[in-house]
C-alpha cells in the first residue's frame with residue numbers, strides 16, 4: 001500500500017475514534033444541565049443522583065475526546081501539510097476560533113463542574129455546567145463550519161494556488177453548514193438518549209431500581225421519540241442540499257449510474273465499481289426521484305456524468321458510500337421504532353385505570369433491547385460521516401483541491417507503523433471505555449458511590465478545607 | 468490596519484510572541500503534571516492518589532496550552548507547521564500516543580475495577596515518560612535544525628533525557644506545594660535529585676545552540692549584545708543556587724511559602740526559554756523559514772487576532788480562577 005492510502009486510513013481511523021466522544025459530550029453536557037436545573041427547582045435528590053452518575057461518564061468521554069482531539073490537530077501537519085498550505089487562510093481562523101472560544105471554556109470550567117459541587121455555591125456550579133455544555137457546542141459549531149466549507153466552499157478567491165478569504169460571512173454560513181450542524185447536534189442528542197436509556201435499562205435489569213435511574217430512563221426515551229422524526233426531516237433536507245452542491249455524492253448514495261427520470265429507491269444492491277453497474281438490485285419504483293425532487297418522474301444525475309473525457313473518475317467509490325448511507329438510515333429507522341414502541345408502552349394506563357404505567361410498563365425484553373442499542377448512536381454517526389466524507393472524494397475541498405494534493409511526503413512503512421500503533425491503542429481504549437461504563441453502572445446499582453448527599457450543604461465538604 | 472505600520476511585519480511578530488508564550492506556559496504547567504506522572508514509580512499507593520489529587524483539577528486545562536501552541540503554529544504559520552511536523556513525524560506520533568495513554572489513565576484508574584488500577588497507574592507513568600522523552604527529543608532535533616544525522620539524533624537523545632528529568636523536577640516542586648507530611652518530604656528529596664538534570668539540560672542546550680549556527684553565535688557573542696545579555700545566564704545561576712538553598716532547608720516552619728520552589732523553577736524555565744527564543748528569532752524553522760515567510764495572509768491573521776484579543780485575557784482570568792478555587796493542599800478528588 002502506498003503512503004497516500006495509508007495516510008487516508010490513518011486519518012479516517014483517528015477522526016472516527018475522535019468523533020465518538022464529542023458526539024457524547026456535546027449533548028450530555030446539556031442533559032447534565034437539565035438534571036442540575038431540575039434538582040435546583042425541585043430539590044428532589046433523584047435528579048442529583050442522575051447528575052452524579054452521568055457526570056462521571058461525561059468526564060471519561062471528555063478525556064477521551066481531548067486526547068484524541070490533540071492527535072487530530074497534529075495530523076494536519078504530519079500527514080496533510082498541503083491542506084493548510086492551500087486553504088490555511090480559511091481553515092486557520094476557523095480552527096483558531098474553535099480552540100479559543102470553546103476548548104478553554106470547557107477545559108477550565110470542567111474542573112469546577114466535575115469536582116467543585118461542594119466547593120462553590122450551587123449557582124456557580126450550575127453556571128459552570130452551562131458553560132461547559134455551551135463550550136462543547138461551540139467547538140462543534142466551528143469545526144462543522146470548517147468541514148461544511150470543505151464540502152460547499154464559497155467566499156474565497158484563489159491567488160497563486162492559495163485560497164484567500166474574501167467574505168467571512170459567506171464562509172461561515174456556507175450552504176451546507178446549517179443542515180450539517182443541525183443534523184450533527186441531533187445525532188449527538190440521539191446518541192446520548194440511547195446511551196442513557198441503555199445504561200439505565202441495564203441498571204434496572206440488575207436490580208438498581210432507584211428513582212434517579214427511572215427518571216433518567218424516561219427522560220431519555222421521550223427525548224429519543226421526539227427527536228428521531230426531526231432527525232429524519234433534517235436528514236432529508238440535508239440530502240436535498242447535497243444534491244444541489246455535490247450531485248456525484250448523491251448519485252453514489254443512491255447507487256445510480258445512468259442519469260434517469262423516475263429513479264428507483266434501492267433497498268439493496270451490490271454496486272460494482274469496476275464494472276460500473278449494480279448487481280442484485282431490489283428497489284421501490286420511482287421513490288428516489290420522489291424523495292430527491294418531490295416529483296415521481298424527476299431527473300436524478302447518474303455517476304457516469306462524473307467521468308471526464310479522458311476517463312478520469314471524478315466521483316467517489318460507490319460501494320462504501322452506498323452502504324454507509326443505508327447503515328445510517330437503517331439505524332435511524334430502528335431508533336424510531338424502538339423509542340415509539342417504548343413511549344406507547346409507558347403511556348398505557350395501570351390496572352386500576354388512573355395513572356400511566358411509566359417505566360414500569362416496559363417489559364424485560366424491551367429493556368434488553370435498549371441495552372443492546374446503547375451504542376447505536378455511534379453506529380449511525382460514523383456511518384453518516386463516512387457517507388459525507390467518502391462521498392466527497394476525490395476532492396478534499398470540493399472543486400478546489402483533491403485529497404492527493406495534500407498528502408505528506410512520508411515513507412509508507414513509517415505511516416504503516418504509526419497506523420498500527422494507533423489502531424492497537426484505540427482498540428484497547430474502546431474496550432476499556434465500554435467496560436468501565438458498565439462497571440460504573442454496576443457499582444452505582446450496588447449503591448457504592450452514590451450516597452445521597454446534598455451538595456452545598458456543607459456535609460460533603462472534603463476532609464481538608466480549601467485553605 | 469496599516470495604523471500600526473506594515474501588517475505583514477507586526478502580525479507575524481505578534482503571533483510568534485503569542486505562540487512563544489503559549490509554549491512557555493505549556494512547558495511549565497503541563498511540565499509539572501507530566502513530572503508528577505514521571506515520579507509515580509517512586510511513590511506508594513496512597514501517595515499516588517494524593518499526587519493525582521494535586522494535579523486532577525488542572526491537567527486538562529494545562530494540556531490545552533499545547534493545543535493552543537500547536538494551533539497557533541498551524542493557523543498562523545501553516546508552511547512551518549507542515550515542515551516541522553513531517554520532519555518530526557515519529558517523535559510526534561510517540562508523543563501523541565503518550566498523551567493519549569496518560570490522559571485516559573487519569574480517568575480510568577479511579578473508575579475501572581480496583582484490580583485494574585495498578586495497570587492504569589503503569590499506563591499513566593509510561594504515557595508521561597513517552598511524552599516527556601519525545602518532547603525532549605523534538606527540542607533537541609529542533610535546536611539541531613531538524614536534520615536527521617547521527618550526531619544530531621545523539622544530541623536529541625541527550626536532551627530527551629534532560630527534559631524528562633527537568634519535568635520531574637518541576638513536578639516535584641509542585642508536589643512540595645500541594646502535599647503534606649511524608650509525601651512532601653519525599654518530594655523535597657525528588658527535587659534535590661532532579662535539579663542537576665535540569666542544570667545539565669539547560670547548559671547542554673545553551674552551549675550547543677551557538678555552535679550549530681554562526682548566526683546564533685554572533686547574536687550572543689558580539690559586542691555590545693554580550694553585555695546586555697549577560698544577566699540571563701547570571702540570573703539562571705542565582706536561581707539555581709537559591710533553589711538548592713531552599714530545598715536544603717525545607718520544609719519551612721508552618722509550611723509557609725511552600726510554593727516558592729515551584730515559583731523559582733518557573734522563573735528558571737522562563738529565562739532558559741527566553742534565551743532560546745532570542746537565539747532563534749526570526750526563524751520558525753531553524754535557519755530555513757522565518758516567521759515572516761511562513762505566515763498566513765495578513766487579513767486572515769487579523770481575523771484571528773481580533774478573537775485572540777477578547778479570548779486570551781478571559782482565558783487567563785479563569786485559569787487564575789480555577790487555580791484559586793482549587794488552591795491549598797490537595798484533597799481527595801470527589802465529584803461533589
Ligand code: HDD
Nearest residue numbers: 180184187190232235236239242329332380381384385388
Ligand atoms: C444518530 C445519528 C444519525 C441518524 C439517526 C441519522 N443521521 Fe444522517 N448523518 C449523521 C447522523 C445521523 C451525522 C454523523 O451527523 C452526519 C454526517 C455529517 C453530518 O453532518 O451528519 C450525517 C449525514 C447525513 C447525510 C449526508 C449529508 C452530506 O451529503 O454531506 C444525509 C443525506 C443524511 N445524514 C440523512 C439522514 C436521514 C434521511 C436519516 C433518517 C433516518 C438520517 N440521516 C439519520
Ligand code: HEM
Nearest residue numbers: 008009011012015016019143146147385386389390393403
Ligand atoms: C468527525 C467526523 C468525521 C469523520 C468520521 C470523518 C471521516 C473521514 C473519512 C472516512 C475520510 C476518508 C475518505 C476516504 O479516504 O475516502 C475522511 C477524509 C478527510 N476528512 Fe473527514 N471525517 C470527519 C470530519 C472531518 C472534519 C471535521 C474535517 C476537517 C476539519 C475532516 C477532514 C478530512 C480530511 C482532511 C480528509 C482527507 C483525508 C482522507 O481522505 O482520508 N473530516 N474523513
Ligand code: HEM
Nearest residue numbers: 022025062065066069070072073103136139140143531534
Ligand atoms: C479534523 C478535525 C478535528 C480536529 C483537528 C479536532 C481537534 C480537537 C481537539 C484538539 C480537541 C481537544 C481540545 C481540548 O483540549 O479540549 C477536540 C475536542 C473536541 N472536538 Fe474535535 N476535532 C476535529 C473534529 C471534530 C468534529 C467533527 C467534531 C464534532 C462534530 C468535534 C467536536 C469536538 C468537541 C465538542 C470537543 C470538545 C471536547 C470533547 O467533548 O471531548 N471535533 N477536537
